[in-house]
Amino acid sequence: MADPRKRRGPGGRPPRRARVDPARDIAFEVLTRVRTEDAYVNLVLPVLLRRAGLTGRDAAFTTALVSGTVRGQLTYDAVIDACVDRSPHPKVRDALRLGAHQLLGMRVATHAAVSTTVDLVRSQAGPGAAGFANAVMRRIGETDLATWVRRLAPADPGGFRTVAFSHPRWVVDALTEAVGEDEVEALLEADNAPPKVTLVARPGRATPEELGGSATGLSPYAVVLDSGDPGAVPAVAEGRAGVQDEGSQLVAIAAAEAPLEGRDELWLDLCAGPGGKSALLAALAAERGAVLVANEAQPHRAALVRRNLTDPGTGRPVPGTVGVVAADGTRPAFREGAFDRVLVDAPCSGLGALRRRPEARWRRRPEDLDGLVPLQRALLGSALRLVRPGGVVLYATCSPVLAETRDVVEAVLAEQPAIRLEPVAGTVADVADADGPLPGTVQLWPHRHGTDAMFMALLRRP
Numbered sequence: 001m002a003d004p005r006k007r008r009g010p011g012g013r014p015p016r017r018a019r020v021d022p023a024r025d026i027a028f029e030v031l032t033r034v035r036t037e038d039a040y041v042n043l044v045l046p047v048l049l050r051r052a053g054l055t056g057r058d059a060a061f062t063t064a065l066v067s068g069t070v071r072g073q074l075t076y077d078a079v080i081d082a083c084v085d086r087s088p089h090p091k092v093r094d095a096l097r098l099g100a101h102q103l104l105g106m107r108v109a110t111h112a113a114v115s116t117t118v119d120l121v122r123s124q125a126g127p128g129a130a131g132f133a134n135a136v137m138r139r140i141g142e143t144d145l146a147t148w149v150r151r152l153a154p155a156d157p158g159g160f161r162t163v164a165f166s167h168p169r170w171v172v173d174a175l176t177e178a179v180g181e182d183e184v185e186a187l188l189e190a191d192n193a194p195p196k197v198t199l200v201a202r203p204g205r206a207t208p209e210e211l212g213g214s215a216t217g218l219s220p221y222a223v224v225l226d227s228g229d230p231g232a233v234p235a236v237a238e239g240r241a242g243v244q245d246e247g248s249q250l251v252a253i254a255a256a257e258a259p260l261e262g263r264d265e266l267w268l269d270l271c272a273g274p275g276g277k278s279a280l281l282a283a284l285a286a287e288r289g290a291v292l293v294a295n296e297a298q299p300h301r302a303a304l305v306r307r308n309l310t311d312p313g314t315g316r317p318v319p320g321t322v323g324v325v326a327a328d329g330t331r332p333a334f335r336e337g338a339f340d341r342v343l344v345d346a347p348c349s350g351l352g353a354l355r356r357r358p359e360a361r362w363r364r365r366p367e368d369l370d371g372l373v374p375l376q377r378a379l380l381g382s383a384l385r386l387v388r389p390g391g392v393v394l395y396a397t398c399s400p401v402l403a404e405t406r407d408v409v410e411a412v413l414a415e416q417p418a419i420r421l422e423p424v425a426g427t428v429a430d431v432a433d434a435d436g437p438l439p440g441t442v443q444l445w446p447h448r449h450g451t452d453a454m455f456m457a458l459l460r461r462p
């Protein structure tokens with residue numbers, strides 16, 4: 001991992017030593033904004049990197065520093081708390097978390113991790129705090145992460161996993177219920193690894209070959225980039241391809257490939273924002289002479305869908321679309337039975353995509369499910385009214401939590417016994433080890449498939 005402190009200045013001379021190097025400075029600012037403004041790492045960090053002119057290895061180092069620190073926060077706090085006799089000021093704790101991640105989670109040399117953390121604390125909280133930080137960092141660096149975890153983590157499996165894998169206890173419990181005791185640690189570990197950048201070549205508009213990178217094996221439209229900026233790929237810049245997890249691609253593919261007798265002309269994406277799946281569905285619809293309507297409750301997200309469904313070159317809607325509607329999907333403005341296929345990519349806890357959003361695990365609360373589950377049931381019920389007799393609804397979540405997957409589908413089937421739950425068919429049916437919690441449903445997993453933990457259930461209106 002490149003350490004910007006080791007960069008050399010013009011003529012090979014070391015640059016004049018800054019008080020705080022730009023990588024740590026940016027990392028600290030992101031942590032502050034995540035803590036005080038509920039900011040999102042993935043939104044704030046690129047702006048700060050651009051402003052500071054950090055690119056290439058320096059930008060990658062800063063990204064790994066911030067994301068790893070935020071993901072590992074619970075573990076690092078346990079270590080920090082074991083090294084202090086009073087709780088540090090939140091600003092100092094942020095700096096110590098960054099330092100702990102450099103010492104225990106990255107291959108930064110001890111002297112660099114300690115001195116940069118001490119510089120950072122001095123610049124933020126004064127010389128007294130710097131002395132304190134120096135002592136804490138030296139204690140943290142006395143042993144490695146595995147030894148700290150052995151020393152500090154509770155003995156019971158749930159408590160151990162909470163500290164060892166830095167997930168809130170309720171998340172550990174919900175994921176254990178979903179994946180089982182045997183695999184949950186592999187899943188938690190996968191959540192802590194940054195995902196590779198996956199691109200989708202929207203069929204009829206781009207080919208995987210023109211994107212560079214390597215084929216992935218699950219979605220025929222996907223490639224994985226080993227490095228580089230996806231925005232620099234011409235097809236991405238031209239909107240013919242996009243950044244999209246392979247699991248999300250498989251959801252759109254499953255919706256498009258569900259067997260259908262009779263008319264197959266009008267498709268609906270009921271919860272479309274920001275429009276990644278809509279863009280793939282539209283391309284698949286266009287190949288078949290069908291068209292997609294995209295619906296999204298939040299007007300600003302509907303605007304993102306519109307952008308995703310517009311050709312940036314011509315400013316016109318991409319083939320396969322008829323329009324974007326900003327409306328509540330539980331009380332939609334569409335005629336009952338109007339659609340042949342409906343995708344419900346429901347708002348959910350997102351606990352299947354924790355790799356992607358470093359701070360998400362700390363923001364979610366178990367009580368969020370109290371609002372999400374009724375909404376998911378209402379949206380699925382609504383989709384089943386909007387689809388024509390014989391038509392199909394694909395219900396999907398980027399969460400494997402059983403309350404949002406199995407229980408929602410079971411509740412809707414109990415309310416409407418005539419609806420049939422059918423096996424997800426086509427490309428997705430060939431994915432190995434992807435059985436979901438109900439017969440015929442699909443559950444993908446980061447640790448098994450390298451995708452987000454997408455759930456899919458296919459329902460047919462009689």
Ligand SMILES: C[S@@+](CC[C@H](N)C(=O)[O-])C[C@H]1O[C@@H](n2cnc3c(N)ncnc32)[C@H](O)[C@@H]1O
Nearest residue numbers: 271272273274275276277297328329345346347
């Ligand atoms: C999981 S996201 C969809 C992601 C999207 N399909 C994609 O691939 O880009 C769920 C979306 O549902 C929207 N949503 C929430 N409540 C809704 C409602 N009552 N009706 C329609 N959309 C809703 C959210 O604003 C959010 O954009």
